[in-house]
Amino acid sequence: MRIAAGILLLLLVPALVTAQPLVITAPAAPGGGWDQTARAIQRVLAETEPAASVQVDNVPGAAGTIGLARFIQSERGNPGALLVTGLVMVSGVIINGSPVSLADTTPIARLTGEYEVIVVPAASPFRSLADLVDAFRKNPGSVSWGGGSAGGTDDLLVRLLAEQIGLPASSVNYIAFAGGGAALAGVLGGQLSAAVSGYAEFAGQIGAGQLRVLAVSSASRVGSIDAPTLRESGIALDLANWRAIVAPPGLSDAEQEALTARVTRVATSVQWRATLEQNGWEDQLLTGAALRQFLLSEQARIEDVLRRLSATNARAPTTLAVTLTPSSLPNAITIAFFGVLALTLFTAAKPSIATDREGARMAAAIIIALLILPIAFVTIGFVASSVLLFVVAASTLRARPFTIRSIALDLVVGLAFSITIFLVFTRGLGVALPGLPW
């Protein structure tokens, strides 16, 4: 059956054999920068190579390191697989202690970058970066920097800046927010001395004159941003939140070159230009030996700053917020939880509502079905596992002696329901589900 269908497909669509099917892994949930990059490539390929089949697979988690690990493990030697990556993954690998890193992949191309800006509120006494750096140097703790999550691009920029002016990275009073946008309230309200993030996050407030840009992290001036670079202000530092695409390990040179050529074609197409424009991404195409060199140097400088940071943190808690370490609250709350749990169990020794004996059996049957479900979901697919769950739940809740008839009826209803839901979600709403087992 399967072979017949395959032959039929091959006869009907000869294009399938000529174009390499491509799976692009976005190691993040839909919606973020990596996902957008993967989907942009998919869109451009759909126009430039109409015969090609391109899929995007989201494997979110732990700053992309879960996706990276899975990619390296399961795609080794597959020239039809690509992974979107970027600066945040380099630090994620170090922070999460990931056993695999970007060095285990085959670099293909760096595609885009976004520069960082350092901003202060319009009313701030800091007129220039020199003012801010002077205050920072005199009393590092007195300058509070806000930006995105710890270990992200914003955090790295401030730490690298501190080291450039001769301060330890751990002296930075960095206050992490969910993103640059979330730090906005803090800097506009004057609670933060300065904020750091991608230009796009602050563009509205900069345009409205509520924020002043002190510096931009590019190597040379960027046309659209009216501010000096860090280098112009005497700090030998530039940093971009870059995004790149890599292939699995174990590819031949020819395969590697073919992929590089294909991605380069995408990144130089008219459609890609339009995508860059639309998203406010900077074109930073880099391939070949230069890319390998770039990745090595990024890896080295980020590793250095993070190593020094964690070394000082481990020796002595930083001067900042000494009263609360990251683990003090979790420990206190967990202890309190178990205390209250014990109290509840002792004071109300028995469940206050007596459970029906038959009811207990019914609940147990459903619990067992639920525990089998995750395995069933990935092995026999959505429809079959849903029918299983439906029939178990329905026939236990029915609470009559089972008859063949009632189970058959539940089976029919469950099957109809599951197939309808499956079709609605996969066809109608575009949610990919593990398919039927055949």
Added chain:
Amino acid sequence: MSELVTGFAVALTPSNLFWGLAGTTLGTAVGVLPGIGPALTVALLLPVTYNLDPTAALIMFAGIYYGAMYGGSTTSILLNTPGESATIVTAIDGHQMARNGRAGAALATSAIGSFVAGTLATLALSVTAPLMVKFALAFGSAEYFALMVVAFVMVTTMLGESRVKGWLSLLLGLTLGFVGIDSLSGRARMSFGIPYLLDGIDPVIVAIGLFAVGETLWVASRGPAIEELLPVRGSLWMTAAEWSRSWKPWLRGTAIGFPLGALPAGGAELPTLMSYAIEKRLSKRPEEFGRGAIEAVAGPEAANNASAAGTLVPLLTLGLPTSATAAVLLAAFQQFGLQPGPLLFEHEPALVWGVIASLYIGNVMLLVLNLPLVGMWVKLLSIPRPWLYGGILVVASLGAFSVHRAAGDLVLMAAVGIVGFLLRLIEAPVAPVMIGLILGPAAEQHLRRALSISQGDWTVFATHPLSAALLLVATAIAGFGILRRPPAGLSTVAQSAKAGIESKP
């Protein structure tokens, strides 16, 4: 007011009207169906609305919230099971009215009362939200932290019969909230080396587990239930006497529901109970209460709708969820990269006011859906219970899986479902788990941020007047027991409501 006009321009576009109608219809359906509520429905829809315009999606979600408050009463009146926790109180007298052959009047007073209360409370929302925003702009991390402490204290004090059990649920939620990478230091916490846990526990999966799986297990454990669906008898129009007995409870219910919804008291249960108690005290015929008094339907039904609007005030202006549904709605905003709070009104006025305007329109839609079309919803109640819960489990597992397309989420869903079932067994309230899980990480971040900015000086919480005042309020509530017990009479109402629902005819 000009913002509201802009909002109507947004809400009245054909596509947004469509999403509003979809939301209110779906909301009424989940309100009618026992075992599935607005928090769960919004959670299930999150993964499929990624690609939708945020305004459209949020208009639909708000419609679901309002719709569930309308729909729940139909089940409470016609079936001896409440459709929603918000309509438990309605079941006492509403079901009695139906037994006395006055189902039509009971449905009418709850639908019209819901409409009156929903519209008045939405008006109150439109007026108070901009005022709150002005106030909230002055909030820094210290103030936010103090506010969240008030929320924690209130949610545990006001929900359920026992404070200890409230704290148990809250602490469980707080503990789960710590799992994963600490966003302030980048360190993994309580993840026991399991990569799956590094990203933390997703509140959406927890909502699905607690509300869908926990509820199904609970229903199953009660053993075979006997239910009697009463037909809609009597005119759907009220007599003059019924009108005159209804309008005051509607207004009183609104006055109780709106402010209590805005307080972090965990949703509509408390306002409906209070409305019932007050109506009983003010009634000239208190002996009719429990035997089918129309005031006992009109008041609580108005109160639950008004509380839904009240909940939106702190949610939109401060990013503070005060009920389980609001907690899931907050997750919905965050999915679109929007952070509710004073800046949302500044950055996305069209979205915020479009959603508020859609509530006025939604109320009109819901009045039509729930009064002339009530027969349609009654048919939903004839779905056999085993198939209903089987279907709920299938949809729940689908929803949990599609959030991240990870089978691990199904394990989490089952585990949380079992915990939710155990919490129900010991009669602990479930909503504080959601509040703790969502607000806990935010409270911790604000605490540590406030301390970082002050360079470790704890006195910031006392020297900022607003945060000092809020912390005093929290201490007062917790320590001196102002609200130690629900006001006299409430617990008896709650008891009789439960007894009424659990006794089999």
